[in-house]
């Protein structure tokens with residue numbers, strides 16, 4: 384029996400009873416308190432199920448009723464502001480629902496509004512987009528932002544140097560309550576790895592530019608696993624199969640179907656599924672130009688298209704056929720055809736070749752708005768909306784601020800130490816540069832004539848070392864992408880990230896400044912004395928920290944390698960004279976050790992400016 388979501392089901396049941404029946408409808412493996420069977424549960428979910436059953440007074444039906452998520456949207460429209468007085472209607476009066484136990488696929492050609500619909504349902508619309516109509520979760524106005532529902536974005540923004548197990552483990556520490564025992568957290572992580580079929584690659588790194596890591600399909604599953612950790616009942620996925628080969632796409636979709644069968648509500652936008660993948664969908668929401676072409680059981684879509692006069696030809700993938708019918712770009716393709724190709728189309732029996740795709744879309748939209756599928760969907764939406772279910776409050780991070788900051792510091796430190804391009808490469812280059820500068824100004828001396836040489840040496844050292852901080856920008860950008868994804872999903876806030884990043888970078892910056900500063904200091908033989916040496920190195924450290932912070936700030940505003948580096952370099956050129964060169968000029972130790980120039984006391988750190996003015 385097909386899970387959840389069917390249009391003609393009995394809708395007059397209590398919330399608990401309904402949930403019970405739905406899970407039974409999905410086939411059963413675990414036995415409920417009332418003796419009913421619940422199907423398709425993963426080993427971990429079975430354990431959770433049994434644990435929950437063991438809770439005093441928590442009957443199975445009550446439990447399922449409590450955690451289910453029923454999402455409905457009615458007459459939902461989204462309009463975006465494109466400029467002064469210019470707007471575009473991206474979604475036009477859409478109505479639909481998603482129920483526990485069902486996998487709903489949002490399909491449509493590129494630009495049809497799939498991502499916008501997903502964002503509207505998940506409460507993540509852009510600032511220039513305006514929503515009208517209603518979105519209800521368990522019969523109440525939905526407040527889905529920050530963690531009540533999980534949202535898996537199209538891009539896998541993961542830390543490439545961590546293994547799959549570490550990635551999921553750190554995510555667990557960042558979000559699970561502090562008081563939860565470590566063993567339980569570990570069990571949850573291992574359970575999630577098993578649930579997502581990641582056991583074989585659990586100890587493989589995700590991969591980055593210099594580390595060969597897991598495959599694209601495995602990366603997708605890691606992204607999904609991260610959102611599954613908190614056991615969300617509602618899961619949104621934006622094109623989870625894009626860029627995957629057919630077998631990986633099938634495996635990912637099968638995993639999603641398994642999650643749905645576990646009593647979750649899963650909604651995914653999918654671009655061009657294979658026929659095997661299409662068969663895994665329970666419900667299909669087909670869009671074209673922001674309009675609803677079909678919403679109902681995926682298995683009945685062929686019937687609807689045949690009724691309207693566009694039957695799916697034998698041996699053709701149904702999803703290819705639907706997308707061929709609703710993609711108006713085919714009109715442009717037809718217009719460019721010439722010669723034999725054009726003649727072949729004119730001779731064809733395919734009803735789609737007799738009319739333009741725009742006409743076909745108009746026909747399909749108007750047929751759908753008069754169809755039984757449309758009325759059944761509206762009736763179902765009204766029925767679901769009448770049942771006021773559980774309020775699903777935010778299930779963002781439950782870890783304390785301290786735990787988040789400590790975990791982020793550890794994670795960031797491990798990433799920095801494993802990523803050769805983050806600091807190690809820079810350390811090598813810094814050493815090379817300071818050795819070069821050291822050989823140019825080797826034992827520069829303390830005569831009056833060496834004042835300018837010392838100034839030039841300081842300028843080189845500080846200039847190169849600070850400017851080279853730009854080299855870490857690509858790694859900052861990668862880390863920033865992970866931060867943005869995690870922040871948007873409610874894992875932690877800005878303060879924890881900034882503190883963690885500052886602390887984890889500190890040892891590397893100190894190491895870089897001490898090593899390159901020491902090489903330069905002793906080769907050039909700057910003013911002797913431990914305090915002068917420390918002063919020189921700390922000065923270098925302060926300058927590098929300022930530029931590192933600047934590059935971090937730029938990465939947060941402009942997350943693009945080229946633009947960020949150009950802007951960072953541009954700012955440094957103007958910013959340098961004020962914040963870097965001036966302090967250097969005021970603090971570079973320049974002395975005359977033979978005390979030849981009485982205005983230069985040996986014991987003090989005179990700055991060049993002061994020295995020059997006094998000497999004059």
Ligand SMILES: Nc1ncnc2c1ncn2[C@@H]1O[C@H](COP(=O)(O)OP(=O)(O)OP(=O)(O)O)[C@@H](O)[C@H]1O
Pocket residue numbers: 463464465473491492493494495496497498499500509511512654
């Ligand atoms: N915030 C916005 N500002 C301006 N235009 C927008 C905005 N959001 C969506 N649009 C426009 O709405 C249309 C639908 O976009 P959307 O990303 O939802 O399509 P899609 O079906 O997901 O496409 P794809 O499959 O290519 O990702 C596009 O023409 C897009 O340019």
